Amino acid sequence: MSGSASTNALYADKSWVRRMARPFFAVACLLATLSGVVVLAVLLGSVVMSALGRVDSRPWYDLAANLRSLVELMLRLVTNTPGESAAVSGFRVGVVSSLWLLALVALFAVPVGVGAAVFLEEYASPGRIKNFVQTNISNLAGVPSIVYGILGLTLFVRAFGFKPLALGYSIWSGALTLGLLVLPTIIIAAQEALRAVPPSLRQAALALGGNRWQTVRDHVIPAAAPGIMTGVILALSRAIGETAPVLMVTQATSLLDPPRGPNDQYVPLPLEIYNYAKFPGAEDQALAAGGILLLLLLLLSMNAVAIFLRNRYARLARA
């Protein structure tokens, strides 16, 4: 009897703080993590609510009818251009502009970003130059996006006042500005993907007589492609969601027709949203919410593809 009591005393936690803190701390940590999920849900829910504008007094749990009006709203927003009233306005100009930007940013930033990553990982020998470039890239990744807007305004839109080279307020300017903005993100992601390729793959290719470029082109880049793709998609979705830099490199606040080519003026989707969100009127706000819904739909599906690619790739690598 007395023996087991003393054994229990040995094992018992004397400090109540120690006993109480354990579960409380774990729960606090869990709640903190879940807050992210809650925020995402609240965010989506409140945007959908604002977009539908509770004019029709249908309860929220009438899901089928609400979903139908949501789809109708989306279709209207994608097909219509700015009209006389908010009720008939849509984001066709913004959607088309943003898709142009997406294509041109990808065209510019992906080759340059992957090229820089390949140089740093596969060609550059460790040393001062590599360190310098690497430090520079990490610093660029931390530069506020609006500063890139100023760079784009001076360099691409005005070309330091040298008219023949100035691109003006065209899609080219916007795409180059956003391209520079996401370049560090793409480089860092591509570097990580290249670093994950096992050295034995390179050794095998070199042993069979391939030169450095053949090894990189035919073996290293294909092996790193899923990782690179993930980084690229995340970076492009960031470019599409950015408002501040394009605010500096677009002039038009509202266009009646979507741009037809990269030399045209443009108003990307986030900027159109901003132009409606600025005004306090209920109709403008509802329209802004609709635009946000479109933007989120585009971005979240891009991100979902990226995350899916990465998870699948990680599973393959483990197997």
Next chain:
Amino acid sequence: MSGPAEILKSPVDLVWARPSWFRRVESKVVFGLLVLCSMVTILTTLGIVIILTFESVRFFQVSGVSPLKFVTGTDVEPPVFGILPLIWGTFLVAVGASFLALPIGLLSAIYLSEYAPRGVRAVLKPTLELLAGVPTIVYGFLALQLVTPILRSVLGPMGFQVQQFNALSACIVVGVMIIPMISSLSEDVLSAVPQGLREAAYGLGATKFEVATRVVLPAGLSGVIASAILAISRAVGETMAVVLAAGQVPNLTLNPLVSIETMTAYIVSVVGGEETPGSAKSLSLFAVAMVLFLITLLMNIISQLILNRYREVYQ
């Protein structure tokens, strides 16, 4: 007639045959192109520094304001151009946001690295990443449509006047915005703490709570601080959420319920204001951007120095 020695080339010669003309040129061209790609990043930095420096100098010449007066003056309007209220507004939002984001971000990092079962982690991490992918304009809209009305209905009956645009809503949404950044960066750092440290602590009879707070956290502290600095620098450079939530009224105040203006919001207001190019006001945005750039650059460099030192300890 050629002799047998010429017909039967030694196999060694075949192996070491010089690569074809095309391969040699290709290698050189590719190398050049790759160097060029890397140069783009250097040129970007140079471009930013040169543009901001030149135009800021022009601003100081045109306006006749001294750089010291520029950062200490309290009247933003021309001809005074004192941007202290803008710096203060930026500071207010960054500090407010970190009050919200640092504890939550850190706790969720600890949860993800120490507590979460594998399955839960596999669901939560991508969700946090989705949150990080939400554009900042959405957070600004949320501040206007959700946060400010809630603040009004909570604080209004208590006798507080909450303006339509207010600093507090900006602090909240920017804080929420940087939580995923802090938690994912800190989680990387905490996960990198060697497993042996944890096992040693468990072996000495520590509980999970004690391992997390007294072993893992102190071991990863420098990395956590670095990620916090990085996130705060993001809050400093944040533009659209702040423009929509906090408004564009320069204000040197401690009251978070009134409208303020940050440096980024000032830049947006000057761009939207149709100033004549070359005027002091239109050039002032470059000087403000210079201050912004220097502040964020300094924070990034400090954060990197800390991280590098941290890596040296554990590798």
